[in-house]
Amino acid sequence: MSNEKNIAEQEEVIEEQNAAEVEVEGETVNPDTTTETEEASESGNVAEQRIAELEAKLEEAENKVLRAQADFDNFRRRTRLDQEAAQKYRAQSLVSEIIPALDNFERALQIEADNDQTKSLLQGMNMVYNQLIQALQNEGVEAIKSVGEQFDPHIHQAVMQVEDENFESNTVIEELQKGYKLKDRVIRPAMVKVNQ
Structure with missing residues (x-):
């Protein structure tokens, strides 16, 4: 019985702890x-x-x-x-390749014609040259104005400098090679002679 009493006491202690x-x-x-x-x-x-x-x-x-x-x-x-x-600027590469041909056309057109055959040939060349210029202008190509203008290093390339009292300082006196622009982009600057 003491065993049962001990077990009952232990159960009470556990219940008290849980409830405490x-x-x-x-x-x-x-x-x-x-x-x-x-x-x-x-x-x-x-x-x-x-x-x-x-x-x-x-x-x-x-x-x-x-x-x-x-x-x-x-x-x-x-x-x-x-x-x-x-x-x-889609035409830029084509324009760059055509410009030397235009230079050669211009040189050929400066020849003095002494007979009818030469005059006829020059007239035909002039017509082709004008058609090329017109086609380039339709694409937005234009020649750079030089003679009498103020020198602008963005569009002119000074090759020579001279002293001329008839022109103001830093003015383009002569154009040695034409320059060209495609819309607002310079394709080739103009080679010029500039007054000091």
């Missing part, structure tokens, strides 16, 4: 629930840290998306500008 409440900071807390609240507060801190990490990752991702969108907009703008320039 401890007063902590003015609140009554069951000793078994204190670990649960500690775990809850720890899990709350972990959750807050996780939320902060996720917010930082979200902000970084948004920044990456904005940068990628800006890069794409810049790429699209550059591509459009390149296409416009390619369209605008």
Whole structure:
């Protein structure tokens, strides 16, 4: 019987421990629930840290998306500008190759015709020359004006300098070779003689 009495006493002690409440900071807390609240507060801190990490990752991702969108907009703008320039100056390589032929036409047209055959040949050459000039003008090619103009290093190439009292300083006196522009781009600068 003492055995049964000991078992009954032990069961009572266990029940008392389970039912016992401890007063902590003015609140009554069951000793078994204190670990649960500690775990809850720890899990709350972990959750807050996780939320902060996720917010930082979200902000970084948004920044990456904005940068990628800006890069794409810049790429699209550059591509459009390149296409416009390619369209605008599509004839540049052809013009560069035709200009020496124009120089040779001009030299040939300066020949003095002494008979009808030569005059007829020069007249035909002049017609072809004028057609070439017209076709180039239709594409936006124009000769650079030089004689009597102020020297501009962007469109003129000074080959000689002379002193002439009849012209102002830094004025183009003579054009040695014609220069040409395609729209606003210089294809070949004019070779000129400039007054000092």
